[in-house]
Amino acid sequence: MPEGHVVHRQAKKIVRTFGGQVVSASSPQGRFDTGARLIDGATLTGGEAFGKHLLVSFDTERFLHVHLGLYGKWTFGKEVAPEPKGLIRLRLESQTAFADLRGPTRCEVITTAERAALVARIGPDPIRKDADPERAWARVKRSRSAIGALLMNQEVFAGVGNIYRAEALYRAGIDPYRCGRDVDRAEFDVMWDDLVELMRDGVRVGRIDTVRDEHSPTAMKRGKRHDRHGGEVYVYRRAGQYCYVCGDEVACSDMMGRNLFWCPTCQAH
DNA sequence: AGCTCATGGCGAG
C-alpha cells in the first residue's frame, strides 16, 4: 500500500536484484500467463518509477508495467523461490534471487509506444529529477477543484498519496478545501519544494516523516516511536488527537471517498 | 473466526 516513494525504492531494488540478468517470468496464479511469457527469458535492463507506476525494461521492445494499487505487494528473496503460497500474479527469478508480486491493481506487458503514452499521461513526480512543476501549476491555477483533491490526482502530482497530501497541506498551512485557482504561485512553490524534500527523504529512509524536530514529541527521545504507518506525521490518521503545534483537535472528513486529515486551526484558509 | 479498514485507480452510470 505504497505512495510514490515506495515504488521508487522498489524500482531500485528490482534493478539491483535483476539488472543485467536473464530472468524467468511466470504466473503461479495463472492470471498473468500470457504476459509472463512475453518477458520470460529476457534480460532485465532497467526499472524506474513514474509516480506510483513501476516500469521495468528488458532487452526486447517490451516493458513490464505494474501498479500496486491498495493491496499490491512485492516480496523479494535471495534463495531459490519456494513453492508458491497463495495467489502470486508474477514471479521473477534469476539464478540467485526471486521476486513475487501479489494483488496488483495493474500488471501488464506493454510496447514502447504504450509506455510513451502512459508516461505522458502521468503528471510531474516530485521525486524525479526530470519533473516539470509547471505542468502541475498549469492545472492547479485554473482548477475549481479543491487543492486536497488535486494533490491526489496523479495527472497533476504523481506519486502523492493520502499521507503526503495531508502532510504537505499541513506544512503549508493550506485548507484542503480551498480551490486550486485560489492557491497563489508562492504557495504552490512552497508546497512543491516541500513535496520534493519530503518524498525524496521518503525514498532515502523508506518511511514518511514530516514532523519538524521543534514540534516532535518524540524527537528528543532515543529510539523514536513511530505511528502505525511507520513514521511520524502531523495529521495523517491523527483525528481527534491534539495538533502538535496549536493543541486543537485534528479533524477527519471524507473527500472523494478517501479520509482527509487536517488541522482546522493551523489550516484555516 | 469474523469484521473493518487501508499509503489506489478504474469503469459504469
Add this chain to the structure above:
DNA sequence: TCGCCCTGAGCTG
C-alpha cells in the same frame, strides 16, 4: 459518485 478489484493488518469477540 459508487462499486469493485482482491490482500493483509488490526481490531473485536
